[in-house]
Amino acid sequence: MNKWKEITEQIKAKSDIVIMTHTNMDGDAIGSASALCHALRYLGKRCVILLEDDIPYYLKFMHDHSNGGSDALPFFVYEMPYTPQLAIAVDCGDEYRIEKRLDIYRSCDTTICLDHHMQKGGFADLSVVDPKASATGLLVYQLINELKVPIDKEIAEDLFVAIMTDTGCFRYSNTTAECHLVAAELYKAGIEFDKLGTLIYDTVPLSQMKLESLIIQWMDLFEDGRAAVSYVTQEKLRELGATYDMTGSCIDVLRKIDTVEICAFLKESEDGSIKLSLRSKGKSDVLGIAQKLGGGGHPKASGGTLHVPIEEALSLVKKAISEELAR
């Protein structure tokens, strides 16, 4: 692909580079950015990853991981320590996901984008956008190979985290044979895949464990077990010491129950509004339910925001689910 040649030429021509990734970072975002930063520093470039929001709690170890070593500059920064000539956006499909960094992004001579999201319109001089790629980590893997940078243990672990997290540990339907082939290649660098798996999937804060336990206690199972609804209030989150990002796993707890076809999780936001998540495991369409309640999404995963008290929201959601299951 000629695009790769243009991109590697631009990288070779520039000495001061900045990497950016989308806000509300996940493992693919951090892993892809970090692997690329490692590779560019190997080539002698000055390079940092500029952030505008926090690394989520379950990926904090990636920060330690990538700040190790004797480099004078940290990998992750909130302010640019130099003026970059080249900006590379990874795993980012939209300018608004690097909103507070746009000035710096636009000030660069050249911009590059590597991404696997569906993009409405490009926002870089040179883009490789492949919605069929399971993870942006796979595109970064290809770029690093094009740059002829050897894949050491640190780069390999970053890329492994990117691929593992975006495929749900090789379980989501977006997983491809390529993910497994690249994983096998990354093993050659001596990655501690078991340690990474434990850190990402089997290391949970006590407050999150308590939250997940509470979700089951407060759950309302109805329609002969075909539907499950649960919720959490701001007061309870504070009592448990749980942060808002820990609520992300709650809908999956409900979804696991074998008899459940539709599940909903409601969380009270700080402003009192109710964030609704809906999932369907069967033939049911939860997009219709979300739309009825002013939300949107996909047939199997949808959501919305309700501006009523939590009790009323629960009652509205239950009614809409029962109607969908009766269809």
Added chain:
Amino acid sequence: MNKWKEITEQIKAKSDIVIMTHTNMDGDAIGSASALCHALRYLGKRCVILLEDDIPYYLKFMHDHSNGGSDALPFFVYEMPYTPQLAIAVDCGDEYRIEKRLDIYRSCDTTICLDHHMQKGGFADLSVVDPKASATGLLVYQLINELKVPIDKEIAEDLFVAIMTDTGCFRYSNTTAECHLVAAELYKAGIEFDKLGTLIYDTVPLSQMKLESLIIQWMDLFEDGRAAVSYVTQEKLRELGATYDMTGSCIDVLRKIDTVEICAFLKESEDGSIKLSLRSKGKSDVLGIAQKLGGGGHPKASGGTLHVPIEEALSLVKKAISEELAR
């Protein structure tokens, strides 16, 4: 390897075959047996898998899966419908794990064993025992290739389940690059890896979800969060409608808590004795704790049986854990 040639020759020479696997079956046992049964039937052999205990609840779908099709004989049987000439033991390192089937096993003209456990002494005429193999499924994969049987979707899904479950979804330290390379090969047969992952990891009976929720409610976290102990009684299991095999996941729930170094789970058996499981995530040695209480195991995973009331058992275990953490 010459052993493979001898094994394929024996298989080709025999028409009526029985496959056996270890009691207390797991995904590698069932997946390996089922894949091999498919392959042998493809070669025109009469073949069944003889069982002596139940398929565990989370693998019941493998039973449906492999009994599909138009074969007159089911895959899994509890009594032999014919007299076999050849017995093949898969994922079984010891005669005592096919104890109730030993007469039939020994009555065969030839016996073969494919296994990845450390074996004390062989118990088959022809054995391939490779403790370095991540799963017996990898050995069955090789045998099927040696037999030149094409790997169709059903065989591929059975082998995928075998490899996925024995490596903890490619996360345990026994995972190898080979597991990923074989997975990539199995994708070519169009396996529904996402459906299999959901069935095995994300389909949990309500009673088990309630049990896991309870474990956190009843948990005693002590030594500044470094130790966690929880338990379940027979009365509570009955109230939740949970079966004894559902308690298997409870120790892992405790183990996930980020601050926990040592955890213990106690379950009351029907005879009133207390089954103890112990795990260490850090440097602590839980073998010493188990030995103090009359049990055994390994430094990171141990257990035992206590013949005292549950309250007394909890107190004994907590004391022993505190002593270990104070060392």
